[in-house]
Amino acid sequence: MKTLIVEDDFTCRFLLQKLLGCYGPAYIAVNGKESVEAVRTALGGGEPYDLICMDIMMPEMDGQVALKQIRQVEEDHGIRSSQGVKIIMTTALGDMKNISQAFHSLCDAYLTKPIIKTKLIDTLQSLKLISPAMISV
Numbered sequence: 584m585k586t587l588i589v590e591d592d593f594t595c596r597f598l599l600q601k602l603l604g605c606y607g608p609a610y611i612a613v614n615g616k617e618s619v620e621a622v623r624t625a626l627g628g629g630e631p632y633d634l635i636c637m638d639i640m641m642p643e644m645d646g647q648v649a650l651k652q653i654r655q656v657e658e659d660h661g662i663r664s665s666q667g668v669k670i671i672m673t674t675a676l677g678d679m680k681n682i683s684q685a686f687h688s689l690c691d692a693y694l695t696k697p698i699i700k701t702k703l704i705d706t707l708q709s710l711k712l713i714s715p716a717m718i719s720v
Contacts, residue, residue, distance in 0.1 A: 584712050585625075586610065586634045589618040589649065590673070591641045595696065599636050599673065602700055606713055607633070614641045615649025622653050622668070626660050632668045634712055637690075639674040639681060646672060647681070650688045664689040669710045673698055 584607040590596040591613050603609045610632075612618040618637065625631050635653070639646035650670060657667040669691045674681070677695040685693055692706045707713045 584633045585630070586636065587612060587618060587621055587625075587632045587668075589613075589615065589635060589637045589641070589646065591638065595638070595673070595698075598698065602698070602703060603634070603636070606707075606717065615644030615646055615652075617643075618649050619644070619652045619656065623656050626656065626662075634707070634710075635668050635670045636673045637670055639672060639676050639685075646674065647684055647688065650685060650690055654689050669712060671703075671706060671710075 586603045586607065586609040588596055588599045588609055589612045590599065596611055600609045610621065612621050618635065622632065637646040637650060653670065654664050654667065657664065671692040671694055672685045672690050673694050673696065675696045682693050691710055694702055694706060704718055708715065
């Protein structure tokens, strides 16, 4: 599973990289602008991401805008959102406005911080990114 972690906070990036690194390579972007470019580059090279964990509150471009732009990049490559990268919003914002906006922009899941390992694993399983046999303790 090739993952892109989009997070401006070092501690959150480190935690997600530790949790997800055992399932495959975990790359980093520190803002939404970098994430859109990373997705564009990966698709252009024929090696798309399987998962993106995206924060919302970030400098330069927030996660909500980046989510929309990533789905547009996929569409430009002929990829429907249901066939594209799985995007989990990982954010401190748990209000209905942000949650609704993220799902309207076609995120696949929404987890509020602090990220709980069991919830993340359950979400990865529900998105069919990992199987129970792959779970590391």
